[in-house]
Amino acid sequence: MSEPDPAGAPVPSIEGHCDPRFAAVRDAFEANFRTRDELGAAVTVQVHGETVVDLWGGWADSARTRRWEHDTVVNVWSTTKGVTALCAHVLADRGLLDLDAPVASYWPEFGAAGKERLPVRFLLSHRAGLSGLREPLSLAxxxxxGLTTARLAATEPWWEPGxxxxYHALTYGFLVGEVIRRVTGQLPGAFLREEITGPLGIDFTIGLPEKEAARAAELVHPRITSSSDHAAAFAQLAPAAQAALANPSVGATQANSDAWRAAELPAANGHGTARAVARLYGVFAGRGRSEGRVVLSERAAERAREGQGRCRDLVxxxxxxxxxxxxxxxxLSGPHASYGPNPRAFGHDGFGGSxxxxDPEAGLSLGYVMxxxxxxxxxxxxxMALVEAAYASL
Incomplete structure (x- = not known):
């Protein structure tokens, strides 16, 4: 049964499983529908590999004609970046990729415009100075x-790398992804499927196969209180930030399109369930292991959270x-507890909320999609409400 929220819209029933110890997570998930304008969503929490929360509810479309089901997938925007990083860490762990080697040693064309010695780790840590392209980039x-990676190889950084x-909002996927392709001969989506998600049975893809479109949720635009205020704030951003966030400009409309879903965008168009996200990030929570299977060595899993220097991000x-x-x-979660009270917990958010x-110390992983x-x-x-509730339940 559902009940009205304060605005009069029905709050949908919540499906799935929640260990009684983690009732606070269920309460926070329900509160998201009542007080935080949730439409459709799912959350999964794992502790030491055990799934203690796996909940879903709401609607998969703005017209409220399709229920959010246990296998509903959705575009998770930049939550994809952590999955792409996992691919790079697998290659580094196998000795096929040196994070301190110049990018140009794998991708020779990249060694232009002063980037000859720029190391791979700068791509992973958003310190390459390549937050966006200088010339206008159409969606096509x-x-x-090939075109986008060639332009990135030829361009000069916006600031001194390192x-x-x-934040390399969109370019991250092409930069890290092209290194993966040069090392393996495969685009990141294919490598992920063959080496990680396929063997582990994880329901996550970069892009979305056409055969899976029927179970994909429709993204809905964020509510913006004032478009004029938003435009004024954007106009104050530095060119490097404007290039990162609006070249090209993308949002829910683009992400719902067949063209977006068919593209290879390892920074922004991963599609999956909350369960899949929790399992992928759970590789790091498990210090390299997932359900008894070794994906990374413990050393490689630990290396993923090596801080690269605190600063006020230029984007x-x-x-x-x-x-x-x-x-x-x-x-990194840091002193502001973006991923809970452990400052060395880590993760990645996606535009709009996912x-x-x-947290390897707690053995905790969490996936949230909406x-x-x-x-x-x-x-x-x-x-934030879900993360705080998960920690309160430990």
Whole structure:
């Protein structure tokens, strides 16, 4: 049964399983529908590999004609980045990729415009100075892997690489992904499927196969209180930030399209369930192991959260209002507890609200996915409520 929320819209029944010890997570999940404008969503929590929370509810479309089911998948935006980073860490663990080697040693064309010695770790930690392209990029060009990677190889950095982080919102996937392709001969989506998600039976893909479209949730635009205020704030951003966030400009409309789903966008178009996200980030929570299977050595899993230096991010600094720290493909929880009270917990948020996180000390991983996007790139109140409830239940 459902009940009305304060605004009069029905709060859907919640399906799935929740260990009684983690009732606070269920309460927070339900509160997201009542008070935080949730439409459809799912959350999964694992502790030492055991699934203690696996809940879903709401609607998979804005018209409220399709229920969110146990196998509903959705575009998770930048939560994808942590999965792409996992692919790179697997290669590094196998001795096929040196994170301190120049990118140009794997991708020779990249060694242009002063980037000859730029190391792979700068790509993973958003410190390469390549937050966006300088020339305008159309959506059709953006979807063209060869064209976009060639332009990135030829361009010059916006700032001195290694000195600061500046969020590579869309370029991250092409940069790290092209290194993966040069090492393996496979695009990241194929490598992920053959080496990680396929063997482990994890329901997550980069892009979305056409045969899976019927179970994909529709993303819904965030509510923006004032478009004029938003435009004024954007106009104040530095060129490197504008290039990162709006070249090209993408949102729910683009992410719901067949063209977006068919493209290879390892920074932004991963599709999966909360269960899948929790299991993928759970590789790091399990210090390299997933359900008894070794995916990474313990050393490689630990290396993923090596901090690369705190700073006010050159792209997201204004939005965060405080310093943050990138690790190698992830954000550290830090003193602001983005991923709970352990400052060395880590994860990645997706534009609008989704999240994957890992805390090896607690053996905790969490995946949260939803379709009504909030206006934030990170630390959405719905995600924060779930993370806080998970820790309160330990």
């Amino acid at each position: 060009e953006f979807y063209d892997w 000195t600061r982080s500046g 997201l600094g204004a939005g965060f209002g405080h310093e943050t720290e990138c690790a190698l493909g992830f954000w 999240c994957g996180m890992a 379709n009504r996007m909030g206006p934030r790139i990170a630390d959405d109140p719905r995600k």
